[in-house]
Each structure stands twice: as structure tokens, then as C-alpha cells.
Amino acid sequence: METHNFRNLKVWQLSVDFVTSVYLLTTQFPNEEKFGLISQIKRSAISIPSNIAEGSGRGSNKEFARFLSISLASSYELETQLIVANRLNFLTETIVLEITQRLHEIQKMIFSLHKKFESPISS
Template sequence: MHNFKQLKVWQKSVDLAVDTYLLTKNFPPEEKYSLTQQINRSAVSIPSNIAGGAGRNNSKEFNNFLGIAAGSSCELETQLIIAHRIGMINSNDSESIISQLSEIQKMIFKLQQSLPI
């Protein structure tokens, strides 16, 4: 069992989730139950699955949860690209968030590679 709060990838993914919530506050009200909600759910899913996996009994289970977190990160990236293309996110915000996301994706992959399976 890992202490998820000490994992840098968890810390950075929590920061990312907070940033996406702040970003989506400016989305149009008609997007509240569609793209806004999907973005926020995907963003929260990343640190949640890292934490959930860290609390499991073995590395194989942890690796599985890290895979789910990686999948959520890809979903989030797709949603952010769509939001940018339809003009809901400006280029600077899009690049900043996707840059954070790319770093987190690499960290998840490295953590998966480091686990004994």
C-alpha cells in the first residue's frame, strides 16, 4: 500500500483537477450538463484512481487503477481539444492545461513501469 498523498503524480493531478474546475467556471451555462461536467469528471477521475489504486493490496491492482487514470487523462485531453476548437478555451489556457496533463501522463506511465508485477 502506497501513501498516495506523497506521490507527486497524485499531487499534480489534484492541481490539474482544480485548474480545470476554475477553467470551466467560465463555460456557457448551456454546457453545464455536457462538456463542463465531462471535463470535470475526467479531471477528478485521474487523482481519484491514483489514490484508489494506491490503497489496494498489491502492485497488479495498483497498476490497473493507474491504467484507468491514464485513460481518464486521454479522455480529458480529448475534451479539452474539443473545447478549444469550438472556442470555449483560448489557446493559452488550452496549452497550459494540456502541458500539465502531458506531464501527468508521463508520470503515470513511469510509475506503472516501476511497479513489480
Template sequence: MGRHNFKKLKIWQDSIKLVSESYLLTKSFPDFEKFNLISQMNRCAVSIPSNIAEGSSKSTDIHFKKFLEISLGSAFEWETQLIVAFHQKYLSKEIFDELEDKILQIQKMIGKFIDNLNNH
């Protein structure tokens, strides 16, 4: 399959948007979360497109898949942190539902991408 231009991948584009949403969201979290949930969520969010980009540079699908799996792991981690933030009442149900939907879409897309690589 060869190398991919990661900037053209929808999973990368959507996960880059999620990074901005994560930063925007966590700006409203309490200050004492700065080194906890805020940094964790933003690190996880950044990890999603970063691993897609890094994986796309690999010459084999097996290597690309490994990075996509890391990216998927970060997406599940971010979703968990979103749920924690919601339980702490750091965001409204409306915003939670919207972001939950976005992360589920990203997870689905990464999963499909991995499946497609498996079929080559």
C-alpha cells in the same frame, strides 16, 4: 511493494492541482455545456487522482496498476475534452497550451509509474 501514501505521490499532487484548474476553466464555459462538457471534464479530472488514491490502497502492484490504467484513461479523455473545448473557442490558445502541457506531464508520470510497477 505494499501500500503507498497517495498524498505523497507527485502524480496525485499534480492531478489534484489539475482538478482545480479544470473547475476554474469550465466556470467560463457557456451555461448550455453544464451537463455536457463541463460535467464530463470535471468528472474526468476528479477521476485521475481518485483512481491513484484508490489504487494505492491495494495490497498488490497488479491491482494498483489496474487503477493507474483507469487514471491514465481519464487523463487521455480529459485531454480530448480540452481539445474539443479549444475547438469550440471556450479557451485561448495560451491557456490551452498551458493545460495541454500539464496533462501531457501527468500522462507521462502515470505511464512511468505503471512501467515501474511492471518491473517489480
């Protein structure tokens, strides 16, 4: 078993910074979305670094890979919600483009890390 310190992972660090940005973005949304889209967006965003951290504390590389998969799925969910926010005119297309570019970088990093730990050689 390999121990993973999530605090040392660049992808975790970037995703925590990303969550902060997303939370600030949602302050622009209408108040009536507080328990709707805002809540969903925040949950998806915080799930990304949270699952990286939780997976790092599991007992095997296989488990870590599983939590990285969950983190990646949350990032796709968030991307969808940001597109919806744009279509509802809560966020401009420019803002969504900027934030999704950052999200795509995080997705690539999670995918690469997942491939590393999913390999039977590293289990």
C-alpha cells in the same frame, strides 16, 4: 504486498492541483454546457487523482498498476475534451496549450509509475 500512500506521490499531488485548475477553467464555459462538456471535463479530471488514490489502497502492485492505467486513460479523455472545448471556442488555444502541457507531465509521471508496478518483479 507493498503499501502505497497516495498522499506522498508527487503525481497525485500535481493531479489534485491540476483538477482545481480545470474546475476553474470550466467557469468560463456557457451555462448550457453545465450538464454536457463541463460535466464530462470535471469527471475526467477528478478521475485522474481518484484512481491513483483508489489503486494505492488495493492489495497488490498489479492492482495499483491497473488503476494507474485507468487514471492515464482518463487523462487522455480529458485531453480530448479540452481540444473539443477549444474548437467550440470555450477555451483559447493558448489556455489549452498551457493546460495540456501540465497534463502531459502528469501523463508521463503516471506512465513511469505504471511501468514500475506493472513489472512482474514488483508484484
